[in-house]
Amino acid sequence: MTTAAGHPGTSDAMARGAAAVLRANDLGGWTKAAPRLYPHQWSWDSAFIAVGWARLDPLRAIRELTSLLSAQWATGLVPQIVFNPDVAAGSYFPDAERWDCRRLTEAAPAAVDTSGICQPPVHAIAALHIWSVAQHGDEATRTGVRAAIHELVPRLLAWHRYLATARDPEQSGLVTIVHPWESGTDNSPRWDQAMETILVGDLPPFARADLQHVVDPSQRPTNEEYDRYLWLVELLKRADYDDALIYESHPFLVKDILSSAILVTANSALLALAEIGEADDADRREIVEWRDRGLRGLAQQWDAELGLALDWNVRSAESIRVQTIAGFAPLIASDPNEERRAAQLATLASPAFLGHPDLRWPLPPSTSPDAAGFQPRSYWRGPVWPVFTWLLWWALDQSGEADVATRLRAAALDQLAAVGFAEYVEPFSGEPLGSADQSWTAAVALDWLAPPHTSP
C-alpha cells in the first residue's frame, strides 16, 4: 500500500510527508482524522493531532483544541465527534442525524452537531505539550498560546469534573464508559464479555460507511459488533443522553482503565495549565484530589500475576482479565509505586508484548498475542497503533525510563519508514492496515522527529 505522502525513508522526508498529511487533512481550525474513512473531528485524535501541529505551528495547534472544546456540552462532556457539516450524506455512519443530540438534550451545543458520547481525555496533556513547544518560539507565539490556555483552563476543568463526577458516581477514581467507542479502543477483546450480554432490540436499519474505505473488512469490527454498537446508541438516545438515567439502566457500564490512567496524567497536566491560566486555589486543590483518587483507583485494579491493571465491569461487578495495552495504565499514569513500575516494565519486555519472537518490530501489539481474543489484522484486537506507541513512549520518557523510551522511538520510526502514516499495522508482517494518511499517525511522527529527540 502506498500513501499519498509516500513511504518516507529519511527523517527529513518523513517530517515533510507528515506535515503534508496534516496540511491535507486540515480544514481550517480543525483537522479531520483521516482523508476519507473519518471526515469529521474526533476528540482524542484532535489532541494527538495538536501535539503534531505544535511542531509546525503552536498557534495552529492550540486552535485545534479550542475548536474541539467549543463543542463541549453543558454537562462538561467533550464529544467523541464534532460533525463536519460539509461532508456528503453517507460518508460516515452513525451520522449527526442518527445521534440526534440537539433534539434530545439541551446539554448539547446549539451551533454544531456532535455525537453523544466522549473519548479518552488527552486534551490537557496536549495543551501542556503545546505550551512547552511554544517556549522555543517567538514572543507572539508565546502570548497567543498563553491567551488560549487562559480560555481553555475553565473548559478543561469542566471536562475533568464531568469525568470525576457524572462518570464516577462511586468516587472510585476510575472513569465509567457507556460505549466501547468511548474507550477509543473500540473492538478490543476487553469489551467482548460485556458486549456478549447485550441483546440487540428493535434496531432502526442502517448502512455501514466504513467498509467502503478499507480493502479488507476483516480489518474493521464485524457486523455483529456494529449491531451492538448501534443498539447501545439507541439506548443512550432513549435516556435522552441523561447521565443519571444511563447509569440506572444502561447494559454497558465499564470502568475503563486506560481512560482512567489518561485522566490521572491529564490532571497533572491541568495542574500546570492552571498555573499558567491563573486558576484559583480551590480549582487546583480539586485537580489534586482527582489525580490522587485516580492513582488509588488504578492501584485497586492491579493484577500482580499479569503485571497489568484491569478494567472493571460495573454491571457484573468483576475485573476484565484480558492482556491488552490498556493494562499499562500505571505506566501511562506515572504511578510512583516502584513495585508496580518494575512489574509493568517486565510485562512490557516479556514475550506477551515487546519480547514476542515473531514481531516485525518490538512495538506493542494492541492485544497480546498470548490473549484468547488476539487477531493480528483486526483493528484493536492485535495490530500495532503508532499513536498508542507514542503515548507509551511519552509516558516512559516523562517518568525517566529513557532507555526503554529510546528503543521504542527508534523501532516506531523504523516502522513508520516502512508503512507510511497508516492507522494501524499488522504486528508480524508489518503490513499497513486501516486508513492511509491518518492524521494522528502523521502527528506523532512529527513529534518523534522534532529535535531534541525527547518530549519538550
Ligand code: 9WN
Ligand atoms: C469510532 C478516529 C477514530 C479513533 C478511534 C478508532 C476509530 C471510530 C470508528 O477511529 O473509531 O470512534 O469509526 O471506528 O477506534 O480510536 O478515535 O480516528
